[in-house]
């Protein structure tokens with residue numbers, strides 16, 4: 424008798440982003456505005472530090488939590504730059520990308536049947552991570568008219584006795600929305616009273632443009648409830664190195680480290696040496712890339728609004744999330760027709776949750792020339808639909 428694979432896994436939906444890009448890959452001459460990673464290569468001095476480490480025999484396992492030198496550098500960086508204070512010995516785990524962080528944070532917190540609050544739209548990996556851990560996703564709609572921020576009244580409405588945690592991601596993929604210190608301040612009493620865990624994916628922290636980056640981990644009242652996920656992929660253009668980290672109090676960190684040590688053992692050693700160099704000498708690169716993204720954002724948002732797609736100014740990440748409702752097309756129809764008629768690939772908003780319907784995600788992790796060319800094509804396309 425043949426046995427079936429896990430029901431939970433069978434029921435997981437494949438990523439809506441992948442589905443669309445498999446389609447786009449089959450068409451020649453496509454201009455993509457779809458990817459979710461920096462177009463820059465990793466700065467060379469960062470690569471060199473990894474090469475140097477390998478050539479000097481650094482080819483072995485590290486401590487489960489990662490090299491202490493790296494954890495100290497992460498601790499100092501977060502303390503100085505974001506006012507988040509974590510002990511390198513007990514409160515930091517170096518992971519295989521933010522992606523591993525999402526998975527082990529969920530598995531550490533969730534018992535079967537626990538409710539986890541997710542934003543809608545949000546990053547595609549959260550709901551599957553909750554489901555794989557046996558949890559139930561409860562969503563809050565983030566609205567365009569509120570700049571895709573999380574509002575206190577909306578949060579209050581969904582918290583129940585069953586709520587174990589909430590996952591947030593600001594600056595946000597896909598909307599580019601951010602939360603300011605004042606925005607978070609209004610959530611703090613609700614979060615404190617409910618005692619729920621807060622998993623805060625801050626992978627785009629360095630790509631904050633118009634105001635300083637803020638985080639719930641800056642508030643002493645709730646800091647103990649927070650798990651911060653961050654990493655090197657976006658800020659330092661290091662997606663392929665697969666390096667991230669988790670910051671939390673000692674108890675949670677010890678629990679997460681149990682899963683990490685059995686499943687991963689430790690993050691790749693060469694990548695850890697690269698990350699040490701990134702934190703020590705990479706900030707000039709970050710500033711330069713951020714300025715480039717900012718110029719691209721300004722051009723793209725101006726062009727989109729001028730051609731008739733309403734588009735809020737996103738204050739972080741390298742994504743914009745314009746509404747396409749005026750065209751009368753669904754997100755998937757819009758993207759499919761744009762691909763077919765003009766060979767431009769974007770991601771339908773509903774790939775990020777039901778509330779993303781009526782929007783598309785455009786990435787500006789591309790050169791200005793590439794973005795201009797794609798905008799010309801979108802403008803031509805819209806002539807038939809607006």
Ligand code: PMP
Nearest residue numbers: 459520521522546596654656667
């Ligand atoms: N969180 C968000 C919001 C992301 O957009 C991504 C990458 N697209 C990740 C986490 C995962 O990043 P990585 O595993 O490369 O650190």
